[in-house]
Amino acid sequence: MGLQGSNKTGDEVASKSVAQEKDKPQTVNIRRMVPEDYDASYALWSRTPGMHLHSLNNTYGGISEVILHNPDSSFVAFDESGGIVGTAIGATDGRKGYIYHLAVDEHFRGHGIGTRLVARIRDVLQAKGIEKIGVFIVNDNIQGQQFWGAQGWNPRSDVTYWDIDL
Numbered sequence: 001m002g003l004q005g006s007n008k009t010g011d012e013v014a015s016k017s018v019a020q021e022k023d024k025p026q027t028v029n030i031r032r033m034v035p036e037d038y039d040a041s042y043a044l045w046s047r048t049p050g051m052h053l054h055s056l057n058n059t060y061g062g063i064s065e066v067i068l069h070n071p072d073s074s075f076v077a078f079d080e081s082g083g084i085v086g087t088a089i090g091a092t093d094g095r096k097g098y099i100y101h102l103a104v105d106e107h108f109r110g111h112g113i114g115t116r117l118v119a120r121i122r123d124v125l126q127a128k129g130i131e132k133i134g135v136f137i138v139n140d141n142i143q144g145q146q147f148w149g150a151q152g153w154n155p156r157s158d159v160t161y162w163d164i165d166l
């Protein structure tokens with residue numbers, strides 16, 4: 001997977017070459033997400049089906065709050081030009097962990113970037129003592145469910161998710 005270690009900030013310093021269009025190799029790195037990544041991240045989410053951006057507060061303020069509460073468990077993947085090609089927000093309330101906004105640009109899919117983003121979050125949350133992580137997947141996102149199934153995650157058939165707007 002091309003990981004070679006971490007720097008002082010805990011960011012991944014190694015990379016992986018990813019075949020992009022026309023087989024031109026692209027090196028993709030992963031680093032922590034910061035609020036300044038919002039515009040590029042939102043652009044990725046907007047062009048990615050299945051993100052359901054209307055369902056939560058996905059404004060700059062809303063996303064910044066999540067990142068600032070979870071500064072070491074939210075990540076972006078970026079290409080050689082610094083463009084954001086993947087995101088994953090890992091959050092915890094101190095008891096359980098959650099992953100939000102996992103997305104990989106369609107030109108970069110199938111090269112393990114999603115797996116790497118999830119692994120980074122898992123490592124950070126596990127180190128904090130979190131023993132369970134959940135993810136919300138809408139029922140018609142079959143591709144997303146296949147991804148999580150391939151990661152070894154299991155659907156819960158004994159619960160349904162309910163919410164209310166405040």
Ligand SMILES: CC(C)(COP(=O)(O)OP(=O)(O)OC[C@H]1O[C@@H](n2cnc3c(N)ncnc32)[C@H](O)[C@@H]1OP(=O)(O)O)[C@@H](O)C(=O)NCCC(=O)NCCS
Nearest residue numbers: 050102103104109110111112113114115143144146147150
């Ligand atoms: C889900 C997503 C993040 C996967 O990113 P990715 O970088 O392509 O994932 P990986 O390359 O790490 O794939 C890991 C494994 O997941 C499975 N997988 C990934 N995409 C898949 C797809 N479209 N169909 C079936 N299986 C898939 C495969 O088993 C794959 O392993 P393999 O390449 O050895 O076969 C990406 O497809 C995406 O952004 N989808 C749209 C947004 C979304 O649905 N997010 C999840 C909602 S919570």
